[in-house]
Structure formats: structure tokens, C-alpha cells
Amino acid sequence: MPLLSERDRAAVHEELEKLTNPVRIVFFTQALDCDTCEITQKILAEVAALSSKLELQTHNFAIDREAVAQYEIMRVPAFALVRVETRADGEGPQASRERDYGIRFYGVPSGYEFMSLIGGLLDVSHGDSGLSDQSKALLARVTEPVHFQIFTTPT
Amino acid sequence: MAIENEFVRADMIEATEFPELAQRYAVYGVPLTVANETIRFEGGAPEPYFIPSLLQQLGVAAQEDSAES
Numbered sequence: 150m151p152l153l154s155e156r157d158r159a160a161v162h163e164e165l166e167k168l169t170n171p172v173r174i175v176f177f178t179q180a181l182d183c184d185t186c187e188i189t190q191k192i193l194a195e196v197a198a199l200s201s202k203l204e205l206q207t208h209n210f211a212i213d214r215e216a217v218a219q220y221e222i223m224r225v226p227a228f229a230l231v232r233v234e235t236r237a238d239g240e241g242p243q244a245s246r247e248r249d250y251g252i253r254f255y256g257v258p259s260g261y262e263f264m265s266l267i268g269g270l271l272d273v274s275h276g277d278s279g280l281s282d283q284s285k286a287l288l289a290r291v292t293e294p295v296h297f298q299i300f301t302t303p304t
Numbered sequence: 305m306a307i308e309n310e311f312v313r314a315d316m317i318e319a320t321e322f323p324e325l326a327q328r329y330a331v332y333g334v335p336l337t338v339a340n341e342t343i344r345f346e347g348g349a350p351e352p353y354f355i356p357s358l359l360q361q362l363g364v365a366a367q368e369d370s371a372e373s
Binding site for chain 1: 305306307308309310312313314315316318319320321322325326329331334335336337338339340341351352355356359362364
């Protein structure tokens with residue numbers, strides 16, 4: 150039984166038509182002590198199936214320590230949205246590379262977070278935040294690490 | 305913002321699933337934005353206010369250096 154209704158799937162599918170660059174959803178899960186890992190996996194799998202430009206990559210938080218370290222994942226369920234860029238002159242397995250903007254989601258992407266997920270996929274795919282030129286100019290002045298943690302609830 | 309600047313990273317956190325984080329950052333209402341552990345911005349706000357306000361608190365000047373004018 151899918152989590153997304155047929156109507157939701159159609160709406161999301163239409164929205165995902167706007168994807169340009171492929172996006173990889175790098176998902177971290179674990180079998181034990183994670184009440185919401187399974188439902189998160191199901192939602193991500195259903196979303197990823199709606200566009201050929203999306204790829205879901207799953208890591209075990211307890212085992213894949215290298216990936217956990219690379220993406221700096223602190224807890225589960227978690228996922229990163231990374232842009233998959235293909236070099237025009239590329240050949241062989243190194244022809245594509247990831248651009249990681251540092252965008253992470255912790256917890257089930259439902260309700261409001263589901264909209265953030267879809268918006269995040271589009272922004273990462275486009276490599277553009279959609280912010281105003283004024284905001285972009287201001288952001289260009291940030292020269293030291295900034296870590297935002299944005300807390301939300303499903304409703 | 306994370307897309308625009310490589311120094312910026314952003315975690316979207318579902319507060320009810322991570323009560324220890326919600327407690328640590330005293331999340332009583334959402335959305336709550338915490339920057340570099342200490343700076344807090346409660347509620348939503350229009351972009352022209354939200355971004356300058358956050359960045360100002362982070363020590364990023366919103367105006368061109370006034371000394372030049």
C-alpha cells in the first residue's frame with residue numbers, strides 16, 4: 150500500500166518534471182532503535198520512483214561509517230540531497246561527481262517537511278536557491294562556517 | 305542559503321522525533337531556526353527580513369561599509 154495517494158503522486162510527478170540536473174538522495178537508516186526509519190525509506194522510495202532524475206542511495210548508519218563521516222550524519226533517519234554533475238569531458242567512472250550543498254533532513258519528511266523535500270530537490274537540481282539577488286549578494290559575504298538547524302513539526 | 309554559499313549548511317529537523325534536540329535548543333514553537341548553536345530566530349518571516357536579520361546576528365553586515373559613503 151503506497152503512502153502517497155494517486156493524486157499526490159501525480160502532483161509530485163508534475164512538480165519533478167522541473168528537475169534539470171540529477172539529484173541523489175543519500176539516505177541513512179538502521180534496523181534497531183529507529184521508529185521512523187522504515188516510513189522515511191518508503192516515502193523516499195516512492196518519491197524517487199517518480200522521476201528518472203532521482204536516485205535513492207541507502208546506507209546503514211550503524212555499519213557504513215565512512216559514508217556517515219563523509220556526510221556528517223548525526224542521527225537517523227537522515228538524508229542528504231546532493232547534485233550529481235556530469236563533466237562534459239568526463240570518461241569512465243569519474244565522469245560524474247557529487248556537489249554536496251550541506252543540506253540534510255532529519256526525521257520523516259511528511260506534512261510541511263514533505264513540501265520542503267520537494268522544494269529542496271528542485272533547488273539542488275537547479276543549483277539555485279531561488280532567493281532574491283539582494284539575498285544572494287548578502288549571502289556572498291558569509292566567509293565563515295554557518296550551521297543552521299531548522300526545527301519543524303509535521304503539521 | 306546553503307546552495308548559495310559553501311560555508312552554509314542546513315539541517316531540517318523534525319522536532320518531535322528528536323526530543324533530546326528539541327530540549328537542548330528549547331524548541332517551544334516552530335519553525336525555529338538555530339544558527340551556530342546560539343543564535344535563535346523564532347517563527348517564519350519574509351525573506352527580505354529573515355535573511356538580513358539572521359546574517360546580521362552572525363556578524364555579516366547588511367549594508368555596504370558606511371565608511372565609504
